[in-house]
Amino acid sequence: MTPGCGSIRNRLSIIYDDFGIWKMITEDLIREKLGTVSYPGFSRDIVSFGLVKEVLVDGSDVTVKLSLATRDPAIPRTIHENVENALSAVEGLGKVSIDFDIQDPPDPVTGGDPAAGQSSIPGVKKIIAVASGKGGVGKSTVSTNLAIALAKTGASVGLCDCDLYGPSIALMLGAQNEQPMATDQNEIVPIEAHGIKSISMGYLLSDDSPVIVRGPLATRYTQQFLRQCLWGELDYLILDLPPGTGDIQLTIVQTVAVDAAVIVTTPQEVALIDARKAVGMFQKVNVPIAGIVENMAWFECAHGEKYPIFGEGGGAKEAARLGVPLLGQIPLDPPTREGGDSGVPVATKDSAENKVSAAFADLAGSLSGSLAK
Ligand SMILES: Nc1ncnc2c1ncn2[C@@H]1O[C@H](COP(=O)(O)OP(=O)(O)OP(=O)(O)O)[C@@H](O)[C@H]1O
Ligand SMILES: [Mg+2]
Numbered sequence: 001m002t003p004g005c006g007s008i009r010n011r012l013s014i015i016y017d018d019f020g021i022w023k024m025i026t027e028d029l030i031r032e033k034l035g036t037v038s039y040p041g042f043s044r045d046i047v048s049f050g051l052v053k054e055v056l057v058d059g060s061d062v063t064v065k066l067s068l069a070t071r072d073p074a075i076p077r078t079i080h081e082n083v084e085n086a087l088s089a090v091e092g093l094g095k096v097s098i099d100f101d102i103q104d105p106p107d108p109v110t111g112g113d114p115a116a117g118q119s120s121i122p123g124v125k126k127i128i129a130v131a132s133g134k135g136g137v138g139k140s141t142v143s144t145n146l147a148i149a150l151a152k153t154g155a156s157v158g159l160c161d162c163d164l165y166g167p168s169i170a171l172m173l174g175a176q177n178e179q180p181m182a183t184d185q186n187e188i189v190p191i192e193a194h195g196i197k198s199i200s201m202g203y204l205l206s207d208d209s210p211v212i213v214r215g216p217l218a219t220r221y222t223q224q225f226l227r228q229c230l231w232g233e234l235d236y237l238i239l240d241l242p243p244g245t246g247d248i249q250l251t252i253v254q255t256v257a258v259d260a261a262v263i264v265t266t267p268q269e270v271a272l273i274d275a276r277k278a279v280g281m282f283q284k285v286n287v288p289i290a291g292i293v294e295n296m297a298w299f300e301c302a303h304g305e306k307y308p309i310f311g312e313g314g315g316a317k318e319a320a321r322l323g324v325p326l327l328g329q330i331p332l333d334p335p336t337r338e339g340g341d342s343g344v345p346v347a348t349k350d351s352a353e354n355k356v357s358a359a360f361a362d363l364a365g366s367l368s369g370s371l372a373k
Helices: 027-034 075-085 139-152 215-227 247-256 269-282 314-322 334-342 355-372
Strands: 012-016 022-025 053-057 060-071 096-103 124-131 157-161 192-195 197-199 234-240 260-265 289-300 326-332
Touching: 022 027, 027 053, 027 060, 027 075, 060 075, 075 096, 124 139, 124 247, 124 269, 124 355, 139 157, 139 197, 139 234, 139 289, 139 326, 139 334, 139 355, 157 215, 215 247, 215 260, 247 269, 260 269, 260 314, 260 355, 269 289, 269 314, 289 314, 289 355, 314 326, 326 355
Parallel strands: 060 096, 124 234, 124 260, 157 197, 157 234, 260 289, 289 326
Antiparallel strands: 012 022, 053 060, 192 197
């Protein structure tokens, strides 16, 4: 190919670097650079997320067309800046135009396309995401017991285990040997246990089978769990999110109209730092924070003395800082761990006789109160 070849002028531009070796500005090169631009606040890039609709190369000039579904003006502004920065590394690049097609997130629709914006799930009144930045602070324990405590108030409740790589819900509900059925229309029938409906990768895999879904496939599984499940009429659908603020969380909060997020943290600073990241993630996509749950808040010995193993007051301080309620405090309680392992969650116990079950009942009450506001 001769540098400057006329017939391909509109598709690419050829320039020389310091050593006289020619390089081309191609659509692929531009897309490669755009692939280094993350969606604000998340690890996933704008190309893999499907936001880049068109890249036009005209000589050394480039036009990038992006499509976004957001109501937050800061998002396109940040993306614009980061795209400009990423492309400034391309030598010989001429004029760069960045065009945005910004739409309001449609509501309600049933599609699962992340670029289509957030949408509700038909029949589900409130979708609650339970999240934390940090792993192992008790999201799944809180999700499971909160779901059961809400169901005990007479609400119809579903629990979706969005943690594909470390699913815990099937085990915590003692239903790991159940196999969800599919209807002729390929809808998944959720498993019913302890008065709630649930779906989890744990129902589909044996204990030792690794989850090998990655990237877009993981997104598809999550979408299927959320949208192809026969949830029926639900007052609450609780989403147990995996730890962190990565692709799965991004996809969920971008595609599902989450009504509120519950942030689980333990009292110590290292957990609070990560909790703040999770709060930031929800704020970026305009999901309100219902409040904070402080888990493992203290250990109460047989004589009734309380020991703040992981420190004291961290949850309350963080809630005050964010201006959101501290929805509940759950003690560090060995029978609660045993209940999770044996598939009989502590919230199934009579709350008049069990303090932790009572704490989850209180949490259910404060959450429904907070949502009603
Ligand atoms: N209040 C509690 N008292 C005693 N044990 C608890 C409590 N909360 C959680 N645990 C135990 O701590 C472990 C981690 O809890 P869990 O799996 O709920 O955390 P997670 O945040 O969902 O973890 P991951 O980030 O891996 O999803 C489990 O063994 C669970 O039984
Ligand atoms: Mg978990």
